[in-house]
Amino acid sequence: MRDLDPRVKLLWMVICTTGALVFYDPIWMMGLACFSLVGTLVLGADLKSFIARFRHFLGFLSFVVLLQVIFNRSGAPVLSINSFVLLYSAGLNRGIIIALRYFVILCAASVMVEENNRKVIAALTQMGIPYTFSFMLLTALRFLPLFRSSFSNALVAIQLRGVELNKIPWNKRLYFYSSLILPVVADAVVRAQQLATVMEARGFGALPQRTSYVQVAMKFKDWTFAILLFGLCGFAFKLYYFKF
Amino acid sequence: MIALEGKDLAFSYIDSPVLFSNVNIQVKKGECVALTGASGSGKSTLCHILAGIIPRSIEGNVQGKVFLLGDEIQTLSLVQTVQRVGMLFQNPDSQLFSPTVEDEIAFGPENLCLPREEIARRIAHSLQSVQMSEFRQARTNELSQGQKQLVALAAVLALEPKVLIFDEALAPLDSHHHGLVQEIIQTLKRRGKVILIVEHDPEEIKIVDRVYELRDRRIWEVYK
Ligand SMILES: Nc1ncnc2c1ncn2[C@@H]1O[C@H](COP(=O)(O)OP(=O)(O)O)[C@@H](O)[C@H]1O
Ligand SMILES: [Mg+2]
Numbered sequence: 001m002r003d004l005d006p007r008v009k010l011l012w013m014v015i016c017t018t019g020a021l022v023f024y025d026p027i028w029m030m031g032l033a034c035f036s037l038v039g040t041l042v043l044g045a046d047l048k049s050f051i052a053r054f055r056h057f058l059g060f061l062s063f064v065v066l067l068q069v070i071f072n073r074s075g076a077p078v079l080s081i082n083s084f085v086l087l088y089s090a091g092l093n094r095g096i097i098i099a100l101r102y103f104v105i106l107c108a109a110s111v112m113v114e115e116n117n118r119k120v121i122a123a124l125t126q127m128g129i130p131y132t133f134s135f136m137l138l139t140a141l142r143f144l145p146l147f148r149s150s151f152s153n154a155l156v157a158i159q160l161r162g163v164e165l166n167k168i169p170w171n172k173r174l175y176f177y178s179s180l181i182l183p184v185v186a187d188a189v190v191r192a193q194q195l196a197t198v199m200e201a202r203g204f205g206a207l208p209q210r211t212s213y214v215q216v217a218m219k220f221k222d223w224t225f226a227i228l229l230f231g232l233c234g235f236a237f238k239l240y241y242f243k244f
Numbered sequence: 245m246i247a248l249e250g251k252d253l254a255f256s257y258i259d260s261p262v263l264f265s266n267v268n269i270q271v272k273k274g275e276c277v278a279l280t281g282a283s284g285s286g287k288s289t290l291c292h293i294l295a296g297i298i299p300r301s302i303e304g305n306v307q308g309k310v311f312l313l314g315d316e317i318q319t320l321s322l323v324q325t326v327q328r329v330g331m332l333f334q335n336p337d338s339q340l341f342s343p344t345v346e347d348e349i350a351f352g353p354e355n356l357c358l359p360r361e362e363i364a365r366r367i368a369h370s371l372q373s374v375q376m377s378e379f380r381q382a383r384t385n386e387l388s389q390g391q392k393q394l395v396a397l398a399a400v401l402a403l404e405p406k407v408l409i410f411d412e413a414l415a416p417l418d419s420h421h422h423g424l425v426q427e428i429i430q431t432l433k434r435r436g437k438v439i440l441i442v443e444h445d446p447e448e449i450k451i452v453d454r455v456y457e458l459r460d461r462r463i464w465e466v467y468k
Contacts, residue, residue: 116343116344116347117343118342118343118344118347139341142341191338193302194335194338195338195341196301197297197301197302198333198338198339198341199341199351200297200300200301200322201295201297201301201326201330201331202326202330202351202352202355202399202400202403203322203323203326203352203355203356203403204351204355205322205355206321206322206323206326206355206356207323207355207356207357209357210354210355210357211353211354211356211357211358211359211360211363212354213346213347213350213353213354213360213363213364213367214347214350215360
């Protein structure tokens with residue numbers, strides 16, 4: 001299944017993320033999350049790097065969920081200490097939905113991250129999208145994890161100079177983090193400039209058209225999968241909105 | 245015949261003092277010429293000017309002229325330029341941006357809009373030149389520094405430029421790859437490529453015919 005046409009993978013990704021944004025029911029969300037997880041693994045995301053990515057993401061996720069759970073104070077009380085209600089049912093529901101929503105988007109993105117981007121570019125070009133745009137899009141995506149790594153590099157550099165971040169009060173710590181953002185962006189700009197130079201030195205952008213050495217073609221398997229996806233998607237949305 | 249010539253070159257980056265002036269440099273057909281100088285003397289900058297990267301991709305005030313196989317570089321299109329001069333940079337990581345070795349090498353010929361059969365021929369041929377044929381399907385981010393630099397060289401060779409510029413491309417290599425790249429450069433020279441090579445210590449490169457040095461904002465020819 002890993003060699004499915006990138007357009008089918010894109011379709012799968014669009015369906016999952018649309019579902020994640022549309023569904024507002026914890027049961028449906030859980031179903032979608034299972035569907036996305038299975039899809040991610042079947043379509044070729046590497047389990048080990050998926051788990052690593054998920055763990056990186058966990059802190060942010062817990063923070064968002066906590067916000068929802070604490071500040072959404074409607075519905076029936078679920079958990080209370082003495083007479084103070086810690087947790088309401090609507091807050092809990094919302095927390096679960098938000099958590100699963102991000103999880104589904106993470107699953108969907110994982111598949112595209114692992115995909116060979118030349119195949120994606122070939123597919124997009126065959127769909128009539130200009131090649132400069134496709135390269136720009138995929139390069140931008142490739143740059144995102146770079147931000148995280150240069151941010152942590154800068155953090156390590158500061159700590160090596162003897163600043164012990166966990167001994168600093170949090171409001172001053174915030175100041176340190178904000179002072180890191182400028183160098184991180186500057187670093188990314190330098191890298192982007194270098195990349196543009198190297199690409200141009202090999203003739204990128206010289207002609208309005210460009211050959212794609214990699215070719216993609218929809219095979220029988222791809223069509224079958226695409227039609228199945230469409231069918232399933234139509235069925236699910238009908239069931240969700242019209243309950244029959 | 246002169247293959248690459250910089251004539252009365254003077255240069256400054258935007259809002260910066262003059263980096264060098266009165267620079268004249270010539271590389272003849274069949275020659276391998278070295279360029280040395282202290283760090284920050286402007287070696288990379290001069291290479292960028294000679295390859296047309298300055299002012300096309302990087303801004304700066306260039307005075308003087310660059311001639312590439314007889315034509316002034318300003319009059320050549322990007323397609324013509326990259327088929328005449330190729331440049332290998334110092335950092336292997338910043339030169340590879342494709343998922344696999346094959347994709348990386350196909351990138352240049354794809355930009356020239358060559359037919360796919362020709363691209364296939366060039367991939368096979370340039371991988372053979374750098375002795376990396378068995379890595380054709382390898383992922384670029386899984387290669388060692390030395391292997392990455394070889395792939396970057398193959399990617400430049402796939403454009404089949406007559407003139408090759410190596411900007412301290414050997415510096416980050418281990419001794420095995422250092423020797424290997426020197427051997428490859430020697431073979432390329434024998435096959436008729438014109439080579440300009442930037443090195444801190446040109447004594448390390450046995451095959452150079454002449455040496456230029458950037459010093460005190462001028463260029464000097466150093467006799468071996
Ligand atoms: N893009 C740029 N903009 C401004 N100044 C630059 C740029 N690139 C290099 N420089 C400066 O120009 C000088 C020469 O750099 P460079 O040509 O890389 O020297 P070398 O390769 O000999 O070490 C250095 O002082 C460097 O800081
Ligand atoms: Mg340099």
